[in-house]
Amino acid sequence: xxxxxxxxxxxxxxxxxxxxxxxxxxxxxxxxxxxxxxxxxxxxxxxxxxxxxxxxxxxxxxxxxxxxxxxxxxxxxxxxxxxxxxxxx
Numbered sequence: 001x002x003x004x005x006x007x008x009x010x011x012x013x014x015x016x017x018x019x020x021x022x023x024x025x026x027x028x029x030x031x032x033x034x035x036x037x038x039x040x041x042x043x044x045x046x047x048x049x050x051x052x053x054x055x056x057x058x059x060x061x062x063x064x065x066x067x068x069x070x071x072x073x074x075x076x077x078x079x080x081x082x083x084x085x086x087x088x089x
Contacts, residue, residue, distance in 0.1 A: 002067055004043040009080055011057060011073040013037035035059045036084070037073065046077045056082045 004010050014036045039053040049055065061079035065072050 002041055002065075002072070004041045004046075004074070006043045007045045007077045008043040009039060009046060009049055009055075009075050009077055010041040011037040011055065011062075011075060012040045013071070013073055035081075040072060043077075048077065049080060049083070054084045054086060055080050056084065 002010055014034060035057055037055060037057065039049050039051055039055060041051060042049050057073070057075055058079045058081060061075055062073040063075075065074060
């Protein structure tokens, strides 16, 4: 388990799709711009988010890490743009 500190947020990003549902190939640039995921851990100074929230983030502000063969992204809380209600997905 990874425990974030201060204002940091650990995100489990959505799986990267390399093709659309209709079979169109997604370019590398578009793959890099994918920007949604589930909060896996939050630091003690994070006020707006909790574990399990589905969020939209600024992908260019991410620090990528791998832990136990799983990829995660670390952000400051200010790089999280919005929470998405699960029932609206």
